Amino acid sequence: MGNGFTGLQGDSSEVQVDVAIIGAGPAGLTAGYLLSKKGLKVAIIEKDTRYVGGISRTVEHEGYRFDIGGHRFFSKSQQVVDLWNEILPDDFIQRPRMSRIYYEGKFYSYPLRAFEALNNLGIWRSTTCMASYAWTKLFPIKEVKSFEDWTSNQFGKKLYSIFFKTYTEKVWGMPCNEMSADWAAQRIKGLSLGAAVLDGLKRSLGLNKRPNDGMQTKTLLETFRYPRQGPGMMWEAARDKVVAAGSHVLMGHSMKQLASDGQGGWRLSATRAEDGGETVIRAKHAISSAPMRELAARLHPLPATTLEASRLKYRDFLTVALKIQSEDLFPDNWIYIHDSKVRVGRVQNFRSWSPEMVPDESVACVGLEYFCFEGDDLWASSDEDLIKLATKEMDILGLVDPAKVIGGAVVRQEKAYPVYDDEYAANVAAMREELEASHPTLHLVGRNGMHRYNNQDHAMMTAMLTVENIIAGHRVYDIWCVNEDAEYHEAGDEGAQSSIPARTVTEDQAAALNSLREVPTRITGSEAATDTDRAAA
Template sequence: MDDFIILGAGVAGLTAARELLRQGQRVTLIEKGREVGGLARTFEREGFRFDLGGHRFHSNNPSVVRWLHELVGEDLLRVPRVSHIKLNGRFVTYPIAFPNAFTAFSPLQATQLAASYALAHLTERRRPDHSFEDWIIKRFGSLMYQHFFQPYTEKVWGVPGRELAAEWAAARIGLPNLWQAVRHTLRPSAIPPATAIDQFYYPRYGFGTIPQALARDIVARGGQILTEATPICVQPGRNGFELFGTTPAGSFRLQGRELISTIPLDHLLGLLPQNGSTYPLHYRGLLCLFLAIQRPQISGDSWTYFPEPSLLFGRTHEPKNWSPAMVPDDSHTSLCVEIFASPGDPVWSWPDEQIRRQVVAQLGQMGWLAAAEVRHAWVVRLRHAYPRYDVGYRAHLTQVHDFLHQWPWLHLVGRTGSFRYLNSDGVVEDVFRFLAHRFPQTAVSIQPMPQQNGRWA
């Protein structure tokens, strides 16, 4: 019997497994995919390496940074962050800086935006903070909302801003949160938000180095990682539970005392008995188009953001700008093009070739590349890229927690598993928070920082 069985071998599952093994526990990891790493893995083909959407590592917690240094060693690079957002046809520095961002607009439009901002403080003060839209309009005015916040936010999440929780606007969110950036510009704080950092850590051979290093250590410590393993059901027993599943080699049955789930909540609920209810919690998907390009460089950016609805994609990054080892040689570069979409959206089921053609045509119109320069293209679909904070999601999440509490041996950890918008550093802290709670008598090497806005235990 295992002491712990862990579902999912992303950063959360791997970090938990490693620390539990260090504490002398017996651990088995069950991973559905062929490789470990989850959202944080690095895709490698023909000498090109791509993260699934560029992953930078940043933490304000020194013990997390130390943890990273110990894990990755001398292959950890320090990379300057240079990002732009395309607003009104112009590339403006991102995070958005005011009044610089107004230069994307005519003097008349800029005046109207500023007036709308000022007016909101008189007319919108009593507006309730119900939705993302309410929250922004109350503080910035409707014109600022329409021009700066609404297009990119709705592109990322695929729903109107009035359906997203206001809490999301205030949360400590990385990629799609323009508000963080704006707020930091207007009122800089001692600890910059994740969106406002100007340097980050990055492993020379891609972010996937982190899960790979964790996995190696797990195996070296006697832990077991089953890949291509699909769990089918969990049966609670007297001293824990039994887990049944399949691999290409056949079916398996494992017994465990405690179960850590880092997999999507809907998957977990499907494994458990008595799950008659469905909970309206939604994950947002992502399509990554990877382009291998015969040209030394496209842009100097770490990330470029594209809010325009007419463009199929929402964000790009050029891996070579993060580490030269991400491309086979100096005459080549590459692009990771992110298309925000979920199953059911038309683009989700387009053939890969159609996605490639449309994106390359749009990049060509922007003058970024010529179709003949594209040597290879690959598409990866991620169904559970982001937990989406819809209006009312918190109550649904509480219902799920209440349902799961009947099994004290079951723990939710990480971003995907606990439906919290955490970056990988937050995931690592979350694992250590869990360990400190579960093994209060044992010293842990990472002291989690106080909970950030938007996080909860």
């Protein structure tokens, strides 16, 4: 693997396969694994020289392992669960689920419990929050256009500014008054401040022994499965199985051009990081999980919608991992930082994901996540400066004594989140329509391949259904219906939906195909995103 090749023999620079796959992330490797099982030969190119898994990879530094973003292995789809078990049968551990919000030195439950929040804020601030809430109920914003409008109406301006504004703007890099109200309605539904306060009063009078904190009754998952050495174990195992089946995974290979051969097939050329040479893959089908913008620029002939694709935007982030001479700082998997004094958005505790992520019991290892745009001041900072920044911010937050920080590492992740601005839906729809009409053997899958804000299991589902389409010889499933709702990883039972018999739509697809997750959408003028706009994504 050190020379950038896995499974390709000798010095050959050309390979003939059934399917060429761009990207060795969850979608690309899922497709490669399932196609190989069915007897087809595949070649997967991956520009990273060392790691597979994309944003779901696990990075190792001096024996410490870092999960890029945090990945709970939970899915309502039994088909996805079965595939995880098949690829990695013996390496899952069960882990407790715990996430909290950190604000001004205090911790708050996540999902937010309104009465607890008011109690933690103190009498004066709670009073101002309740006054703000009462004012909003008397004089609500009648024409709700944005995330800010919706959340202020639901909780009052004061609570909105404390618990929603700062973190949301850190993540998406856009003002809350330019984001669609649909995002808030989907992500924060079920929480009623009024119900929480009434519940708290009843408890104080001894009239209610079972608090609900204003939340609708629902079952949140309290534990989740996790590979003992991080999510990268899953995708390294998938890679090995693809190679064992006689197919190829080519590391350190960047897409140079994907050209139609004029007969319905493809010629994929890739530049090797090792020597700058070129590897050519000829295939009947091509599957791309590369960012849609990059694919459009490298297709030959260029699509008529290249200009639309070039306007697609992405949000990047980086993780600064700090090694701290200390016992574990907190039990959470991660903590959301709702504090404008620092730039960090979230802090992971890697040992809480798995003890095997941190080899030294006397050392705590945390990862500070900074959301940014590629090329901005954060992204361009040196690793040394970022480690200094992370150390300083943990001190500002009161979470770490800087003197106990004994080392650090930086992991950058480009194009982590597809941005949903005011024109993304039209741009994606235009390119999709053109490619489906002109190139039926080109298949777009995964988060960036489809410019969809999907989690790992839904990215896998797009690949699973694409494999079914390739085997069938025509489009059986519309994979553009695959998405998720906000509660997908928070509620319900794992594997609650049954498997998908080939070419049959069943309940399993209800979890994947019929649940739309509404994500931040930049609004224009007085119009918020419509259901049609979101569906077009």
